[in-house]
Amino acid sequence: MYVCGPTVYGHAHLGHAKSYVSFDVVVRWLRHLGYKVRYVQNITDVGHLTDDADEGEDKIQKQASKEMVDPMEIAQAYTRSYFEDMDRLGVLRPNIAPTATGHIPEQIAIIEKLIEKGHAYESNGNVYFEVESFPEYGRLSGRTDQAALQSGGRVEQRSDKRSPSDFALWKRAEAGHIMKWASPWGVGYPGWHVECSAMAMKYLGETIDIHGGGMENKFPHHECEIAQSEAATGKPFVRFWMHNNMVTVDGTKMGKSLGNFITLKELFTSFEPMVIRFFILQSHYRSPLDFSKAAISASQAGLEKLHETVRRLLDAKPGSGTLDVAAFVHKTEEALNDDFNTPVAISVIFEFSKAMNGALDRPEGLSAEAAGEAMAYVEEFAGRVLGILKSREELTAGESGESAETLADVMGVLLELRKEARARKDFATSDAIRDLLLARGIELKDTKEGTTWSKKKG
């Protein structure tokens, strides 16, 4: 499986998170089903132009001059930043994360092959793919009528191209261009589309099973990938295409060029990464997701509720009741097998949560066996597959170490005093203890089994 990775000239934003969290669940689910997945996700560290008409600036170089550093420093710094953010979101690292700059020879090899086969031509140190030589072009996006495209399109006719639809495989480096390599056509740099073909085929073979990416890349990027790859090999390039939808803000796409994006680092100051992940998975990968703080806050409340249930399950004393866990397993599997329907899978987990609480409310409770099955279910699906469950350690202890132990001791004393006050119906004292603790962020709950306490998040 190959997924188009980020161009590393800025911090990742919520749009990146939606894409990579979605594909992360695809990988996790396929692995759960027993498939051995080799997940390749490129890093685009060659700055491509802000414009496809042979003009515009190199985005990475632009950022580099802004920050007064070498372009490669930009690429490396933002690559690190990207993986930092993804790690926090619980996105598993790809098996291979190849960089475009590390695969220049492979890209040149494809270009040479395309020229050899008559699908590409050189012109003034630039090499272009001749779209007319590949009749299948446009089939993925339904844009097959090149003549209509050209007449209505906004692409300026440039002298070097034979046809406006043709796209660059290799560009001549103009004076002042920093990231450049020697090639049979002179010093230059690769076009954007060719890197994905080169790296996908190098690590996954000439025909790959799944290729993912953002919807906005369907045309022209993926169309161009197909054209290059299939023209070069004569074989089908991709068996299944998966396109994930956009994150919108007030109904408008969140994008770097629009400047309306919110970076993950900013978002993480207000919300836990796992809440963001949960928020994303509550909608389908093919649906657009509208961003608002209110919506994420609602997700936060919901996720906390789920964690509370699991915490309760972990603390529960063994009883004799039963629960049909297998039915929930089945429904969850069904949802994920239906085009990775994470929102439905989550709804099943919430139904489970409700059933769980209901069972624990009953006097007979849950048998050790049923509780074990329930834990296994929630840890497998909410935990390993969806990645929206905290670890047992995080759920129970929260913190460890000497200060936590001291706190637990102190709390024990306070709860004992409060219990005595309640026993003699001195509710003024017991309420004072509860209110004073709450003001310091510690919440008490009186249950049948005694009083529990937990730290509330600010």
Added chain:
RNA sequence: GGCGAAGUGGCCGAGUGGCUAGGCAGAGGUCUGCAAAACCUCGUACAGCGGUUCGAGUCCGCUCUUCGCCUCCA
């Protein structure tokens, strides 16, 4: 202009012909000394207008609105 997606109850968000999505918020109730939590009950949601059908949020047509791609973008 071309291609495509979408409009679901206060909010987010599933669902493609008949059966409860789910979450958040809200109302009532059970429990509790009171809270909190949990559980139970509730809201007669499918942009509009026609049509197909025994039956449509779900299919067809038209209208309105929004958005994406057609230039880099997950």
